Every structure is written in C-alpha cells, then in structure tokens.
Amino acid sequence: MEGLLHRKNFTWYIGRFFTHAILILASIIIGLPFLWMITTSIKSPAEVSMFPPIWWPETVRWDNFSKAWSLAPFGRFYLNSAITAGTGVILEVMVAALSAYAFARIRFKYSGIFFMVMLAAMMIPSQVALIPNYVVLKHLGWINTYKGIVIPHVSSVFGAFLLRQYFLTVPGALYDAAEMDGLGHFRTMLYIALPLARPVLGTLVLYLFISKWNSYLWPLIVTNTQNMRTLPVGLAMVRSAEYAIGPEHLMAASLFVLVPVLFIYFIAQKQLIEGIAAGAVKG
Numbered sequence: 001m002e003g004l005l006h007r008k009n010f011t012w013y014i015g016r017f018f019t020h021a022i023l024i025l026a027s028i029i030i031g032l033p034f035l036w037m038i039t040t041s042i043k044s045p046a047e048v049s050m051f052p053p054i055w056w057p058e059t060v061r062w063d064n065f066s067k068a069w070s071l072a073p074f075g076r077f078y079l080n081s082a083i084t085a086g087t088g089v090i091l092e093v094m095v096a097a098l099s100a101y102a103f104a105r106i107r108f109k110y111s112g113i114f115f116m117v118m119l120a121a122m123m124i125p126s127q128v129a130l131i132p133n134y135v136v137l138k139h140l141g142w143i144n145t146y147k148g149i150v151i152p153h154v155s156s157v158f159g160a161f162l163l164r165q166y167f168l169t170v171p172g173a174l175y176d177a178a179e180m181d182g183l184g185h186f187r188t189m190l191y192i193a194l195p196l197a198r199p200v201l202g203t204l205v206l207y208l209f210i211s212k213w214n215s216y217l218w219p220l221i222v223t224n225t226q227n228m229r230t231l232p233v234g235l236a237m238v239r240s241a242e243y244a245i246g247p248e249h250l251m252a253a254s255l256f257v258l259v260p261v262l263f264i265y266f267i268a269q270k271q272l273i274e275g276i277a278a279g280a281v282k283g
Helices: 002-041 063-071 074-105 111-123 126-140 146-153 157-169 172-180 185-196 198-213 217-222 231-239 247-282
Strands: none
Touching: 002 247, 063 074, 063 247, 074 111, 074 146, 074 157, 074 185, 074 198, 074 231, 074 247, 111 157, 126 146, 126 217, 146 217, 157 198, 172 185, 185 198, 198 247, 217 231, 231 247
16 A cells, blocks of 8 residues: 555656656756847847847846837827726726626527627637728728727727626626615626636736737827837837837837836736636635
8 A cells, every 4th residue: 555655656756757747848848938038139230230149238227227218209109008008907807897798698589699799709800890990980080190099999808708607607686686785787797707807807808908908009000209109019119210220229118118018017916826726715
C-alpha cells in the first residue's frame, strides 16, 4: 500500500514538474518580445543597429522617453483614448446589461427569434459596417468628434450574450423575492443581478477596455485632425514620415500605449480573482 502511494506521489510530482516547466517556457517565449521592446527603448541609436544585437545597453538612455513624448502630442492622444475608451466601456456595459436582463428575465413574443438574430450579428465582420457608419455620421456632423468614435460601437452582442447566460444561472427565487419586495425589473437588475454577476462583469469591462484602448481602424477613419487622434493612431502617425524617429523612440512610444493597459489589467486581476472566489463560495 505504501509503495502504491509512493508511486502515485512520484507521478503527481513529475506531472506537476512538467506542467510548470511548460508554463515557464511559454512565459519566457511570450515575454521575450516585451523584454526586447523595453531594452530597445533605453538603447542608443548605435546599440540598436548593432549586429549581433545586444540585450542590455551599456548606458541606459532614459531621455528616449522624453524625446519620443516631445515628437508628437502624446498628452492629447492619451486624453482622447481615455475619453473614448472610458465612455465607450460605460455605455456598452449599460446597453449589454439591459439587453441581457431583458432576454433572461422578461418574457415577450418572439424573444427567442430576436435573440438568435442578435447572435447572428456576431457572425458579421465589423469592417462591413465601416462605410455605412461613416456615411451616417457624416450626415449627422459627427465626423472628427468623440461622439463619432464612441456611439457607433456602444452595442455589444458578446457582452449581452455573456451577461444573459450568467443571469440565467441566478436562482429564480431571488428574482421572485425582489418582485415581492416591490422591485421592478430595472432595480432588480441593478441590485440583484448585476452584483451577483461581478466576476463576469469585471471580465467584460476589462475585455471592452482593452479592445477600445487598442482600437485603430475606426478612429483612423472617423478622425481627420491630429487633435482627435487616439494613441494607436498617434503611434502609427509617429511611425510615418510625418516625424523623424528612430527605433528606440518608436519602442518608447509603444510603451506609452502598452503600460496603461497592463496597469489596469493588474489592478482588475485582483478584483476578478476575488469576485470569482466569492462566486464560487456562494455557488
């Protein structure tokens, strides 16, 4: 019996070792480009062009960041990205929550058909709507405005589907109790459904923020002045002939775009883990 337990423990440790080894190897492979970006951003022009390449510079050039910042109005780019991403996430989560609750709890005629039609919209590439959206915004006078960047993308089929599936798992007794206490559908969603959906809601907010922060094609199309460009569009502008910039400054500018996303992700990650653990305990 002891020999069998010993073999099982040995097998478990071997499996755990290989699992961790594979995860560590994958992390190194994924992290190397990011490390190269960081080290390139603090090199001199001569060290960037060296062959064979070097990983760490002899002298750290922190001035690459200040020079990259001065080459383009990154302060304005940050403001535009913060406004469009923040406003877009708030509006999209609101629309998704209302749609999800309606499909999960409100019974109306042809609800199943409408839900299938909504899901079918996920199969349509977003690029198909670029020209129609642009034409509509042009007639509304929203070209080169925050409204033009945000409003066409406030509907989230994925978010509505994700929240609806979670709302369906909430025990019906909670909804019945809320109804007995005199809560309408809106307050039931606000005080019962959404608090219970914190893990899914946090995941959705994080997903939407990263998507909108990194959005490039639509802001490029709907804006036509430097004053309204977002960070990804501004970074592409820095790469163009509009500004004379070296690879080290380009990597520094790329970090301007990347760091806020990583910062918010690591902050939200703790909240997501706590929310999931709380949901598991309640479950």
